[in-house]
Amino acid sequence: MGNGVTPDGSPVAAYLAIPVDRDFAPVLDDLWPGASVLDLGCGVGRLANELARRGHEVVGVDESAEMLAHLDAGVQAVQARIEDLDLGRTFDVVVLASHFVNTADAVERHALLACVARHLSPGGSAYVEHWNPDVIDDLHDGEGTAGDVVLRFRLLEQRGAEFDAAITYVVGGEEWTQTFTAEILDEAQLEAAVEAAGLQVFGRLDPKWLVATR
Ligand SMILES: C[S@@+](CC[C@H](N)C(=O)[O-])C[C@H]1O[C@@H](n2cnc3c(N)ncnc32)[C@H](O)[C@@H]1O
Incomplete structure (x- = not known):
């Protein structure tokens, strides 16, 4: 399962x-x-x-x-x-x-x-x-909603164009956090x-x- x-x-x-x-x-x-x-x-x-x-x-x-x-x-x-x-x-x-x-x-x-x-x-x-591409100079923590989902973005570390971040999804009283690394091109x-x-x-x-x- x-x-x-x-x-x-x-x-x-x-x-x-x-x-x-x-x-x-x-x-x-x-x-x-x-x-x-x-x-x-x-x-x-x-x-x-x-x-x-x-x-x-x-x-x-x-x-x-x-x-x-x-x-x-x-x-x-x-x-x-x-x-x-x-x-x-x-x-x-x-x-x-x-x-x-x-x-x-x-x-x-x-x-x-x-x-x-x-x-x-x-x-x-x-x-x-x-x-x-424009977000490269202004990556920051933030919160928003998408339908019934609350989305929280947390910037963990930025190294030039590359960054580590976590997104927390909150829905129906439950929450999950996904971490990822990305490169802005x-x-x-x-x-x-x-x-x-x-x-x-x-x-x-x-x-x-x-x-x-x-
Ligand atoms: C963030 S979700 C978004 C799903 C969908 N594109 C959407 O916008 O609703 C990313 C999805 O990609 C799948 N995924 C991630 N890496 C993948 C890969 N290399 N090959 C196939 N599926 C992948 C995950 O299992 C997940 O379902």
Whole structure:
């Protein structure tokens, strides 16, 4: 039995309670009807379930069976690590959310983006969520809400562009704390990483979502 927390420390109950719009509104607005979608690190399917309800063909990938258990019947679930994934087919849209690209490990970053590239159809759109480069000079503790979830961000240590942080999720009288290390990339670094994986930067939806194609 699982303990309700994924190997990367994400609490399942909190992700069930965070509304899809909070992070994905720009992607939902940009997607075109009928596009097939690969959602990498899909969690409980906040985005994948919404897209399936809108009639998209959706494949959701996550390493956590506990997260995948919450995908709607209309979403094809694949339990795998993103870095290792090779489905042998491509999609009109590939989503790499949750700031995966901001891993401080450049080799892992390349492997994640290479997965996006090998699953994206020529002319398709890859949506890559990243830390807003502007926050580098103003990283600080803070608290906010997302639906019924209280989110507390605590900066543990900053070393230039790299930082250690903890996010505490409070929901329904329970709380979980997830710690992580990330590296904030400036525009040029982001674009270089995306292009090194065989993708071309197409544009931006907002300061946190980059769009690439191939
Ligand atoms: C913070 S949650 C976000 C889930 C979803 N993208 C969302 O926004 O609701 C991150 C998810 O990525 C999954 N994950 C983390 N690293 C992964 C990897 N290397 N391969 C596959 N899944 C991964 C975790 O299990 C978790 O479900």
